[in-house]
Amino acid sequence: MNEERDPRIQRLFADATENLGDDEFTARVMARIERHRRAGYRLWTFIFVMALLAAWMLQGPFQEIAMMLSRALAISLFQVDSPLVAQLVMPLNTIAGLLGLGVLALTFLYRRILA
């Protein structure tokens, strides 16, 4: 089937097209955008206030968790006797180092798969 169009139907479509430009429609669209923007502000303000409140209420437990995490991440994976070597491999010889390497490896693999 070719793409020829029935000229009568084509004309009908052309004749039926009205000029529908009016400022009222534009105002309605812009009012909707404004309402959405205000709702977004209200939501983010609420989230921010709740987050502040939660941080204030939970600061004690958070501090403890942070301390535990920082201690856990600094745990050595293997014992190194020489202090110089221990200093050199320290960034990798920790749970944090292992996690960092894992993230790097995953990022590399992700890029290779997507490329």
Next chain:
Amino acid sequence: MNSVRAGLSDAPESVVVGLARSGDRDAFAELVRRRQSWIRNLMRRCSGDTVLADDLAQQVFFKAWQNIGRLQSAGKFAAWLQRIAVNTWLQHVRAKDALQDATDLDDVATSVDHGARLSIDLNDALGTLSEGERLCVVLSYHEGMTHQEIADMTKMPLGTVKSHIYRGTERLQQVLAAYRETDREESAS
């Protein structure tokens, strides 16, 4: 404010789109002013309902505002907006299962015979088509899109688009013939 609006109304569309992409709401309002007639007419042809069409057209512009930052090229704004409009219509059809509401041709033909209408109502004629046929016919005749472009936009197979347009055109011709017949009878009496 008025001078800003006057400046925008004279500016090329690519400039206005560029400003809207950077979050300028006056520029976006100007785009709505320029493109609303086109989108509202398209939605009227698709839905056959002026109130619903305007509501959907509003949704189209709202989605456009939310996503205009992702528009790659200002020169492609019209095609991008058209795609949003078609997707909005398809989402509406899916949500409302409007395929069930397509009017049967025989019903309309009968109502046309007895309806004694003087003018051809394009929306009534389009209402005799299934949603798929209607969308393809509107995109072909109203938007001037090729079959391949329609297939790409609606994600329908090319063969389906062709058969929708073929059958839709045939049905429209039948309905228009019925209108003309009614018209002639009324002129004679």
